[in-house]
Amino acid sequence: MAENHKCDMCGKPATVHLTQIINNQSQKIDLCEACAQKKGMAASEAFGLSDLVAKTMTQISQTVGEALAQSSVELCPRCGMTPLQYKEAGRLGCPECYGALSSVVEPMLQQTQHAGKHLGKAPARDEAAQKRLELQAALKEAVAAERYEDAARYRDELGKLEAEPSAAK
Amino acid sequence: MSVFAQLASRKDCPRADTAGPVVIMTRIRLARNLRDCFFPDRADAQMRAHIRERCEKALGSLPAFKGGLVFDIERLNEWDKDVLVESHLISRELAQAKPGASVFISKDCNACVMVNEEDHLRMQFLRAGLQFKQAYKNAEQLDKALEKKLDFAFSDELGYLTACPTNVGTGLRGSALMHLPGLVLSGQMEKVVRAVSLLGMTVRGLSGEGSEAHGSMFQISNQQTLGEKETQILQHIEAVLGTIVEQEENARLRLIEDSPEKLFDKIGRCYGTLRHAHVLTSSEALNFLSLIRLAADLNILPPEKRPALDELIVQVQPGHLRGIVGSQSMPPAQRDIARAAFLRERMKAFPEPDFSKAGL
Ligand SMILES: [Zn+2]
Numbered sequence: 001m002a003e004n005h006k007c008d009m010c011g012k013p014a015t016v017h018l019t020q021i022i023n024n025q026s027q028k029i030d031l032c033e034a035c036a037q038k039k040g041m042a043a044s045e046a047f048g049l050s051d052l053v054a055k056t057m058t059q060i061s062q063t064v065g066e067a068l069a070q071s072s073v074e075l076c077p078r079c080g081m082t083p084l085q086y087k088e089a090g091r092l093g094c095p096e097c098y099g100a101l102s103s104v105v106e107p108m109l110q111q112t113q114h115a116g117k118h119l120g121k122a123p124a125r126d127e128a129a130q131k132r133l134e135l136q137a138a139l140k141e142a143v144a145a146e147r148y149e150d151a152a153r154y155r156d157e158l159g160k161l162e163a164e165p166s167a168a169k
Numbered sequence: 170m171s172v173f174a175q176l177a178s179r180k181d182c183p184r185a186d187t188a189g190p191v192v193i194m195t196r197i198r199l200a201r202n203l204r205d206c207f208f209p210d211r212a213d214a215q216m217r218a219h220i221r222e223r224c225e226k227a228l229g230s231l232p233a234f235k236g237g238l239v240f241d242i243e244r245l246n247e248w249d250k251d252v253l254v255e256s257h258l259i260s261r262e263l264a265q266a267k268p269g270a271s272v273f274i275s276k277d278c279n280a281c282v283m284v285n286e287e288d289h290l291r292m293q294f295l296r297a298g299l300q301f302k303q304a305y306k307n308a309e310q311l312d313k314a315l316e317k318k319l320d321f322a323f324s325d326e327l328g329y330l331t332a333c334p335t336n337v338g339t340g341l342r343g344s345a346l347m348h349l350p351g352l353v354l355s356g357q358m359e360k361v362v363r364a365v366s367l368l369g370m371t372v373r374g375l376s377g378e379g380s381e382a383h384g385s386m387f388q389i390s391n392q393q394t395l396g397e398k399e400t401q402i403l404q405h406i407e408a409v410l411g412t413i414v415e416q417e418e419n420a421r422l423r424l425i426e427d428s429p430e431k432l433f434d435k436i437g438r439c440y441g442t443l444r445h446a447h448v449l450t451s452s453e454a455l456n457f458l459s460l461i462r463l464a465a466d467l468n469i470l471p472p473e474k475r476p477a478l479d480e481l482i483v484q485v486q487p488g489h490l491r492g493i494v495g496s497q498s499m500p501p502a503q504r505d506i507a508r509a510a511f512l513r514e515r516m517k518a519f520p521e522p523d524f525s526k527a528g529l
Pocket residue numbers: 007008009010011012031032033034035036
């Protein structure tokens with residue numbers, strides 16, 4: 001693993017390393033920053049996301065996110081949207097883009113929304129949905145703090161919760 | 170059965186009966202997205218299908234949509250799509266959306282939900298005349314029912330998360346379709362557009378995009394969706410609309426007082442053309458009908474004819490006209506002939522203008 005990885009697309013030294021999981025098979029992809037940005041990382045075709053269910057997506061997001069933490073490319077860890085792509089499309093890729101692409105989203109909000117804070121209604125959530133949100137937040141925190149045992153526990157609980165037939169599904 | 174025939178078979182669908190002289194229609198739109206999916210533009214075909222399936226399941230179980238209509242956009246021809254756009258049930262954007270887009274129309278035609286337009290869900294609530302309160306009440310009810318079934322993307326800081334940051338927060342866009350012939354004829358529309366945008370509102374022409382306004386009809390809506398409560402946003406729009414209504418009424422009054430001959434000449438020519446023309450484009454027809462509607466508002470024609478005129482304003486547009494004539498593949502030139510014939514026939518129900526009655 002220590003040898004120099006070359007970009008799978010152009011052959012230059014790779015700085016972004018991804019693991020994607022398809023049908024429980026993990027597959028490594030190495031990209032240089034330029035190609036990663038060009039390909040939009042998770043542009044669904046390139047990474048076969050279309051074949052995956054939401055759950056697997058979360059796993060990929062995590063690996064993508066970890067890979068990104070080591071590189072300096074600003075892009076959404078969930079959908080792979082880059083600031084450039086956003087500027088071209090005029091639309092964000094997924095709800096997580098708001099946090100991930102804040103360098104371009106913030107000025108846009110300042111300009112069009114006068115940087116306001118939400119004062120309107122919020123979804124009234126049932127208990128299961130509330131619990132799921134709390135677990136997701138706890139999981140994120142545990143991963144960030146490298147408390148992997150806790151993270152695993154939260155992930156299990158989340159998995160159980162999603163398997164239950166809940167009103168929010 | 171065509172979309173035209175299906176809509177025509179619904180008694181409630183034309184909402185023209187309570188339209189006001191200046192505010193034709195009120196619309197509330199709420200944008201919502203599913204937390205765990207990419208926004209429609211970024212989602213691939215499979216994900217879009219998955220999104221539609223989930224929305225369909227949730228919407229299909231609601232009483233308001235039982236016995237309503239559902240159309241998958243990719244299965245419709247251009248004619249059907251035109252009919253839906255002209256009826257204000259879908260946007261031009263949805264009509265051109267990638268496969269996986271649908272529209273759900275409630276039984277009473279007052280609510281419709283676009284799936285996989287710019288956002289996963291765009292709920293729309295339509296009311297004749299100026300009725301933001303009632304429309305928002307309906308919006309709140311549907312939103313409440315749906316959030317029990319779908320997990321919406323939401324953050325405490327930014328509210329409901331949308332594909333474009335211009336809709337984030339409440340996701341609420343209130344808009345009114347206004348008929349402003351007085352301001353257009355007196356050359357004040359540009360000034361109004363500028364003033365209104367300073368007040369945080371957007372003005373657009375009848376068909377949505379672009380500023381070209383056929384028949385002096387404009388859509389006015391709020392720009393900002395974040396930083397204010399829903400009720401504040403609506404109060405703000407209502408206040409601005411109130412001012413525009415006042416300005417329009419003043420403009421109409423001044424037209425009658427300052428240069429009645431000019432105004433009467435315009436109305437008379439429109440009436441004559443609609444009664445006797447043999448070739449009419451859709452934008453010509455809309456412009457003439459707009460002045461006839463003004464005549465009804467000014468008592469020159471019987472005011473109770475206004476609902477019939479509002480119906481004609483929709484019917485002369487290309488999609489509806491093809492439905493009325495019953496021919497799908499009609500070249501535009503032929504359509505203009507059919508439109509003139511249709512209007513000649515319908516205008517028989519209108520008496521001669523009585524200019525001595527002119528007043529507000
Ligand atoms: Zn490369």
